[in-house]
Amino acid sequence: MVQGTEHEYTLYCRKMGTMGFDPHMMALDLLRESDLHLAGEFVTNGSRVYYDVGHFEVSTAETTNFHDVVIWEKAGEKILDWLRRIMEEKYTGDMKIHAFKNNTSPDGTSYGSHENYCVSRDVPFPGQFIRDLVPHLATRFIYTGAGDIVRGKYVLSPMAFLTSQIISGETMHDTGILNTRDEPHADGRLWRRLHVIVGDALMNETAIMLRHFTTSGVLQLMEDDKLDHVPRLKDPIRDLWHNVEIRNPEQWKVELEDGRTVSPIDIQRYYLEKLETIAEDDWERRALRLFEHVLDGLENRRSKELAHQIEWLDRWFAIQEAEEKKAGPDVAMMACKQYSEIGAERSLFYKRQRAGLVDRITDDDAIKKAIQEPPKDTRAALRRELCDTFNIEMIDWSMLIVNDGTRRRIDLLDPYATKMEAPYATAS
């Protein structure tokens, strides 16, 4: 299933402000002067990089699976880290530029990290999504949550904490578990781009992978009409608000419409069982076993072991360690935020990854390659080929105008198309 992610990164330097500069804009200027720039807002690896609501935003190239999306997301993170270092060398010297991959500032200001999934238009929206997907999205944060301190409390997932509706079209306020945005960037008669905004900015490769394995798998089950008797949640927002503030799995609870109270682990076990029926290759079977291992671990409270895969647990341990080493009222917040810095020399996450405290699912060589090249099995490869062939006058996810003397428009309406002969890649 074609899928990708979008992240609003936050940059900070003491020289910022009315008399200073905006590192977000400067990073974009540098990127456009670099050999990673392709055309318009696109870079050579098929991702789109742009300025959005005061942030440096990266939308990954279209990928086809839960493994590749991790690699291209990490590639985007590393591109920004490179730009950050160039800015330090060129402009700020000893004064550091910090880049954060998270969702909130200490005052509670929030910004997003979104997932996109290309889903068949045949799946009725929103009815089947509310019935089949919302129970997953309302409970998956027990293993996909990044952890954060919001309003003075440690929460398992900042974005789940900030969600207040079951369904909504908003992204700045009153956000929903299910978002209704309908911009397919493809043939809208065939596909919907499901925009998931209830997820967190994650550093941990395994957590990102699990999030996409489960969510794209549930969507595939919906397309195949293989979900029946999905647990019906009586009040998902109330339970989400309750569970997101509790670290002890024994105290989590979800009330069902039939009056029973179960654990979010039980809801996820329902999906695990269903995903087992469609796991085909080694990657999928391994991800499935990992998913089962994580749910078992939560049930048996194996926190230290699970912190290798679950980010809210590892961030919690990082904060505890910081507080043991240093006293002060702001130590917890400092450690919480510094965990999400993307610079390897400052990030508590990367410090812990180097120490072997978090599990990886890919390696630096794969990420290095993904910084330069698009995925080979999606429209991103075709878009790159066209950009390498023609002068580009205008470019977007599903359309280019080439300047070969005729200003031809080329539509790329099939996100799976890698060749021009594909039915939705047409030149006219």
Place this chain on the structure above:
Amino acid sequence: MPQQVEEKPKKRKKSEKKLEFEAGKVFTPGEVKEEDFELDLESARFRAQKGQGGDRRA
């Protein structure tokens, strides 16, 4: 019927890019001194601009 692009490449030669990506700058954990890790209060207090992250309403 969809048309195929048949022209040979007509792309103008791009002007030389000033910056070349250097993987070594971002994949060098060997340069990190773990003992230098300091928590930074100022950057941690930084207030970002609100983006598309939502806001809880009761």
